[in-house]
Amino acid sequence: MNINYEVFDSKIIHNYLSHDSFDYKITSRKAIALILSLKDYGIKTINIYLEKQASLVLSVFDFTKTNTELAINLYLQGKEARCYLGIATIANKVAKKYQVQINNKKPQSVSELEIVSVARNGGNVSVNGYSKIYRNSHQAMVTQKARGVVFDDDSMIKLAPELRIDHNDVVAAHSLSVGEINPDEVFYLTSRGFSKSEAHNMILRGYFRDLVLKSHSQEPDVLYQEVDHV
Amino acid sequence: MEKLFEIIDLHVSVEGKPVLKGVSLSIYKGDLIALLGPNGNGKTTLFMAIMGHPKYRIEKGDILFNGLSIIDLTPDERAKLGIFYAFQNPVEVPGVINADFLKTALNIKEKKPVSFVKFYHEMNESVSRLQMPLEMTKRSLNVGFSGGEKKKNEILQMLLLNPSLSLVDEIDSGLDVDALNLISEIIKTEHEKQKTFVVISHNSRFFEIVKPNRVIVIIDGLIQVDAGPEMLEVISQNGFASFEGVANHQISSLGLCGVKKGEH
Numbered sequence: 001m002n003i004n005y006e007v008f009d010s011k012i013i014h015n016y017l018s019h020d021s022f023d024y025k026i027t028s029r030k031a032i033a034l035i036l037s038l039k040d041y042g043i044k045t046i047n048i049y050l051e052k053q054a055s056l057v058l059s060v061f062d063f064t065k066t067n068t069e070l071a072i073n074l075y076l077q078g079k080e081a082r083c084y085l086g087i088a089t090i091a092n093k094v095a096k097k098y099q100v101q102i103n104n105k106k107p108q109s110v111s112e113l114e115i116v117s118v119a120r121n122g123g124n125v126s127v128n129g130y131s132k133i134y135r136n137s138h139q140a141m142v143t144q145k146a147r148g149v150v151f152d153d154d155s156m157i158k159l160a161p162e163l164r165i166d167h168n169d170v171v172a173a174h175s176l177s178v179g180e181i182n183p184d185e186v187f188y189l190t191s192r193g194f195s196k197s198e199a200h201n202m203i204l205r206g207y208f209r210d211l212v213l214k215s216h217s218q219e220p221d222v223l224y225q226e227v228d229h230v
Numbered sequence: 231m232e233k234l235f236e237i238i239d240l241h242v243s244v245e246g247k248p249v250l251k252g253v254s255l256s257i258y259k260g261d262l263i264a265l266l267g268p269n270g271n272g273k274t275t276l277f278m279a280i281m282g283h284p285k286y287r288i289e290k291g292d293i294l295f296n297g298l299s300i301i302d303l304t305p306d307e308r309a310k311l312g313i314f315y316a317f318q319n320p321v322e323v324p325g326v327i328n329a330d331f332l333k334t335a336l337n338i339k340e341k342k343p344v345s346f347v348k349f350y351h352e353m354n355e356s357v358s359r360l361q362m363p364l365e366m367t368k369r370s371l372n373v374g375f376s377g378g379e380k381k382k383n384e385i386l387q388m389l390l391l392n393p394s395l396s397l398v399d400e401i402d403s404g405l406d407v408d409a410l411n412l413i414s415e416i417i418k419t420e421h422e423k424q425k426t427f428v429v430i431s432h433n434s435r436f437f438e439i440v441k442p443n444r445v446i447v448i449i450d451g452l453i454q455v456d457a458g459p460e461m462l463e464v465i466s467q468n469g470f471a472s473f474e475g476v477a478n479h480q481i482s483s484l485g486l487c488g489v490k491k492g493e494h
Contacts (some may be wrong), residue, residue, distance in 0.1 A: 047247075080293070093469075100454065106300055108340075142427070144311050180341070183284070183323075184321045185321055185323045187283055187284070187321075187322065188317070188320070188321040189323070191281050191305050191308075191309055191314075192306075192309055192335040192387060192391065193306050193309040193310050193338040193339055193391070194306055194335065194338060195304075195306050196304070198306075198334075199306075202323075202326055202330075202331065203323060203325075203326065204333065206323060206325075206326035206327075206370070207325055207328070208325070209325035209326075209327075210325065227371075
């Protein structure tokens with residue numbers, strides 16, 4: 001389905017992000033792509049409401065070297081509303097805690113949650129992803145995908161996708177995988193002259209690539225460079 | 231001939247199990263060596279140990295490249311010296327775009343950013359030579375490639391990185407007959423430029439084109455034969471069984487046209 005998204009990044013909504021809470025309503029038939037790079041923002045809660053046939057792509061890139069505690073609540077309260085929420089986070093010596101709730105309240109609403117996280121040097125990532133399909137939301141679709149890479153024994157990733165389905169005529173799926181960085185991939189790249197750290201960076205860039213592509217960012221290189229610097 | 235590479239009494243274990251049990255070998259500049267032997271007897275282990283795979287533990291011995299020991303070097307340091315390993319099973323790296331990977335590898339080799347124009351020109355030339363669709367350079371590295379495409383991609387990297395020693399591990403597996411001929415011809419052409427190769431293959435068609443000047447047979451972690459190209463025919467007819475437990479100096483007495491180690 002081709003949708004023309006109007007793209008907003010952190011610079012554009014800077015004034016909103018400096019507050020604790022960011023509340024936003026997407027009106028009927030509007031399509032918005034929000035790219036939130038959490039650098040330097042103290043935001044604690046994001047609430048976004050989608051009306052009939054509204055579309056949202058919300059991409060959160062959290063490559064900050066500080067602790068994060070963020071709640072994201074999305075309300076698909078109009079028929080055929082659709083959203084994609086991508087969360088990309090790297091916890092290097094810090095803790096990242098996310099509480100996500102996506103509410104498919106109306107028929108034919110579509111939601112997709114994708115979490116990609118990395119923990120290294122004692123970093124800690126915790127994401128609770130809760131998607132709910134409400135009663136009478138027939139033909140609603142919900143997907144949750146969560147992936148994590150742990151670099152060392154001192155780091156931890158806890159991803160908890162959860163689905164609650166109160167209607168029968170729906171499609172719902174979720175997947176979860178957490179593991180170590182693939183040593184075969186690292187060896188392959190190092191055998192071509194990449195140092196171990198260059199290999200890690202390249203693999204991580206690849207790891208986040210899908211989220212960067214889906215974000216509609218016009219400055220993907222900036223995001224990749226942030227990955228390199230964590 | 232100028233000695234490029236020397237392996238001295240190399241003992242290698244994998245997860246505690248001894249695989250190579252005292253391999254000694256000299257490789258000279260411009261050699262094209264066919265490395266043969268039954269499956270599971272140490273050929274790939276030798277390549278992995280040369281390249282520095284962390285799972286392949288060197289228990290004893292040394293590896294010299296241009297007279298310098300490399301066994302304490304990391305894989306990337308060995309690659310930067312000009313050693314290249316074309317994998318038997320190239321690894322898939324999701325999300326890493328092939329062209330980005332190639333460009334970064336080339337930047338690292340050149341120790342400076344290569345201009346996009348130069349890179350594109352070189353990549354395009356090699357891609358055409360390999361009869362690969364350019365579209366493959368825009369895909370994730372080896373992800374979803376067929377067996378033959380992966381092997382071509384290994385040779386593409388070899389051509390771009392221009393190593394002085396290439397270790398080519400069963401490049402023929404997964405190739406159709408046309409691709410096999412193409413890659414064999416490319417290796418032959420590169421060898422004619424005085425590049426050095428050690429190639430593992432079980433395919434006689436491959437060796438009809440690339441024409442090694444030496445044949446080495448590893449059995450049970452030891453080099454049992456270090457002979458001239460005529461040994462290919464002997465092996466083709468008799469297999470490896472007759473070499474098992476036979477010391478190299480005994481090969482000629484078996485009428486197998488062998489040469490002793492060091493007679494190059």
